[in-house]
Amino acid sequence: MSTPAPSAGRLAQLRQAYQMTKKTQPRIGLLLISVFVLSAAATAGLGILLLGTRWFSIIIVAILALTVAMLATMIVFGKRAEKSMYQQAEGQLGAGAGALQMLRNRWEVKPAVAFTKQQDVVHRVIGRPGVVLVGEGQHARVKNLLGSEVKKHQRIVGEGVPVTTMIVGRGDGEVPLPDLVKRVKKLKKAIKPAQQTDLLYKLKALDAMRPAAPMPRGPIPTSMKGARKMMRG
Structure with a gap:
């Protein structure tokens, strides 16, 4: 035994x-x-x-x-x-998703809700600040993809629910990967927990119409998640 x-x-x-x-x-x-x-x-x-x-x-x-x-x-x-x-x-596809997976408690993270053939992706976080869309990839393409996703999400969630966008990177107006989780957590609370649950149900319909995104399952997200898990004990 x-x-x-x-x-x-x-x-x-x-x-x-x-x-x-x-x-x-x-x-x-x-x-x-x-x-x-x-x-x-x-x-x-x-x-x-x-x-x-x-x-x-x-x-x-x-x-x-x-x-x-x-x-x-x-x-x-x-x-x-x-x-x-x-x-x-940093700089590898899926790194942003790996970092966002470190969010806990009332945060809901869905990697790659949208993507392009060039492997630009948009991840979604739902929390007390509302909806946060995080893009990874070439800045111009990601910015256009985020703009399209903002319109889609705003039509679903309605008025009163903020839809915030961020782009991961080191360029002008971008958020460095090490600061991503902290930046998301610092967003101002705008909705109540009950509204957050409603958002999840509303967005299921939007997600159901999308094809599955080919997100990488390599060592980047796993290692980052494991390191944070180790630090928490």
Whole structure:
């Protein structure tokens, strides 16, 4: 009889994230060791100063120092891993969809609701700010595609529901991939949760008339999602 090993998947995920991070940050190992040692030493020094050097105080300080050091190391690693994932994913088809999939709670993400033969795509996010359409691809083509999608969505959702557009990229008026999720989250709330549910039902009719989009299922979205999952623990 085999027993489940939930930590195995966790360790594999950490290993994958570390290997990918090392591609863009070769000294990540040295950095993490330094963070662990310095945070442990600082915590131990402060603990001894406050609790003294009696044996039970030393045990408490040691446990506290290890806990703080591990937490600090994981926080730094998470930030570095996220930055590395974005660096490797930026400019590749599907990177925007991978980033948007990190949205949680009341956010509903549907990748590639519209696309062109040149592989320009538009993803849709529904949340308290209303409808957010995010485009990826060549700026001029994506802008035209977004304009068409805005008209289609406005006819379905009606007045009072904002339809916001964004284009992923580094050009003028575009949103860099690392800032995409933050930019979406910062949008002003405009609808209530009940309206959000109604929007999902209304837009099902629009989606049903579309052909299936050939979205890539490569390592970009998966790795980015895995890195964020790892950071959340």
